Every structure is written in C-alpha cells, then in structure tokens.
Amino acid sequence: MALAIAERWFDFELTSDGITRIWEPHTIRLMQCNIWHVRGRDRDLLIDTGLGVASLRSAAMHLFDKPVSAVATHAHIDHVGSLHEFEHRIIHRAEAAEIAVDSGPFSLQRAHHDGEFIASIERAGYQVPASFVTALPSPAFNLIEFIRPAAAATRIVEEGDILDLGDRRFEVLHLPGHSPGSIGLWEASSATLFSGDAIYDGPLLDELPGSDIAVYMKTMQRLQALPVRVVHAGHDPSFDGQRLRVLARQYLARHGG
Numbered sequence: 313m314a315l316a317i318a319e320r321w322f323d324f325e326l327t328s329d330g331i332t333r334i335w336e337p338h339t340i341r342l343m344q345c346n347i348w349h350v351r352g353r354d355r356d357l358l359i360d361t362g363l364g365v366a367s368l369r370s371a372a373m374h375l376f377d378k379p380v381s382a383v384a385t386h387a388h389i390d391h392v393g394s395l396h397e398f399e400h401r402i403i404h405r406a407e408a409a410e411i412a413v414d415s416g417p418f419s420l421q422r423a424h425h426d427g428e429f430i431a432s433i434e435r436a437g438y439q440v441p442a443s444f445v446t447a448l449p450s451p452a453f454n455l456i457e458f459i460r461p462a463a464a465a466t467r468i469v470e471e472g473d474i475l476d477l478g479d480r481r482f483e484v485l486h487l488p489g490h491s492p493g494s495i496g497l498w499e500a501s502s503a504t505l506f507s508g509d510a511i512y513d514g515p516l517l518d519e520l521p522g523s524d525i526a527v528y529m530k531t532m533q534r535l536q537a538l539p540v541r542v543v544h545a546g547h548d549p550s551f552d553g554q555r556l557r558v559l560a561r562q563y564l565a566r567h568g569g
C-alpha cells in the first residue's frame with residue numbers, strides 16, 4: 313500500500329519548566345523517540361534528535377533563540393538522525409565512534425531486516441509492521457536506503473560531567489545496558505531525569521547488538537535509588553519516581569535480581 317505524504321512531520325507539546333516534547337507521529341512506536349528541548353538562560357539543550365528523515369532544525373526553528381547543545385542519549389538511529397543539523401553535538405565516549413561515521417543504508421521496511429532481530433523485538437513486546445513509518449516525510453523519500461549522515465561529537469562526556477545552561481545544571485549519569493554509552497541527564501534541583509532508553513514506560517530492549525543484561529541490572533539498581541520526581545524518557549509518556557521504581561523492580565525481577 314502506498315504511503316501518503318505527511319503534512320507535518322513533527323509534533324510539539326510544552327510541558328512544565330520550559331521543557332518541550334517533540335515527536336514524530338508518523339513513525340511506529342519502536343522508532344518514535346521523544347526529543348526534549350530544555351530552555352536555559354545562556355543556552356538550550358536538545359536531548360536526542362529523532363530519526364532524521366525530515367529536518368528537525370527547520371521544524372523546531374521557533375524554539376531556537378540562543379545557542380543549542382544537542383545531546384545524544386545514545387547512538388541508536390531513532391535518536392541521532394538529525395544530530396548532524398546542530399553545531400554542538402554531545403555523546404558518551406563509548407558511542408562517539410558510531411556517530412562519527414554515517415549509518416550506511418538503513419531500510420525503514422521490515423522485510424529488509426534480519427528475521428531473528430525482528431523476532432527479538434517482537435518478543436520484547438513491540439509490534440513491527442511492514443513499514444517503520446506510516447507516512448512519507450517528503451515525496452521522493454527513499455524508504456529502503458535512508459542514510460543517517462555522520463555527526464562527529466564536538467564534546468565527549470562521561471559519568472559526572474555537567475551540562476551547564478546558565479540557570480540549569482544537568483549531570484551526566486552513565487546508564488549502560490540498553491547500549492554501552494547510554495546516558496541520562498539529571499537535574500538535582502528539580503529532581504528531573506532525562507533517561508533516554510535506559511528506562512521508559514514501555515517494552516525495554518536488552519537483546520540488541522551492544523546490549524548487556526548484567527550491566528543493565530546494575531543500572532536499574534542505581535535508578536531505583538535516585539530521588540526522582542519526574543522522568544522524561546526516550547520513548548512513551550513521562551512518569552514519576554514511584555513508577556520508575558516499579559519499572560526498575562520489574563526489570564530486575566524478570567532477570568532474577
């Protein structure tokens with residue numbers, strides 16, 4: 313079935329605290345990353361950049377009135393697609409090499425992916441339909457040979473590093489397991505965590521290339537002990553600290569922890 317051309321690729325929703333959630337409504341849940349824009353006094357943060365099949369920078373231009381630091385919570389394609397559109401690019405050391413080169417051709421069609429890989433994602437709880445998008449971002453878009461351009465980091469971060477916006481400070485938490493260089497950004501003053509794919513209120517993926525269940529369990533133990541008020545995650549709706557502890561406990565229980 314031919315896909316229609318989307319009128320608008322990104323949707324926007326202002327939450328509290330100068331934080332805007334941006335997402336791509338025409339992608340399937342598996343690939344639908346939350347992009348977070350955080351307004352600061354001296355500079356803004358952009359946490360993840362979506363799939364990159366349409367220009368995030370031009371779609372979100374109305375939000376950018378000062379320098380922007382674009383942070384990748386990790387290098388998966390649905391999180392770093394538009395990273396190349398921003399001048400200041402931040403990622404954890406463990407995944408810096410991956411974004412420094414382009415992705416190579418990536419098909420947005422199920423049929424071109426390894427069957428066992430798709431099966432593992434379905435076992436985790438996702439439905440994977442024939443196409444990863446439900447509309448085309450532009451008339452000539454190539455669904456089979458999409459390439460995420462190279463976007464070498466301009467700053468490499470590690471556990472404990474600070475991203476300073478002038479009036480807001482975010483501490484880098486290294487939260488590996490889903491991927492080796494997954495990071496969270498923790499604002500202690502508001503007890504807010506941007507968690508990337510380390511934890512979200514949906515099917516967590518720990519059998520991807522680069523995933524490590526034993527390491528993921530340590531990350532879940534760490535998350536359980538964090539005095540969180542709100543989590544803005546890499547996928548699915550935001551949640552509170554109580555829900556975070558339930559999700560972490562469920563993960564640990566599932567793996568005998």
Ligand SMILES: [Zn+2]
Nearest residue numbers: 386388490509
């Ligand atoms: Zn991921």
Ligand SMILES: [Zn+2]
Nearest residue numbers: 388390509546
């Ligand atoms: Zn993701």
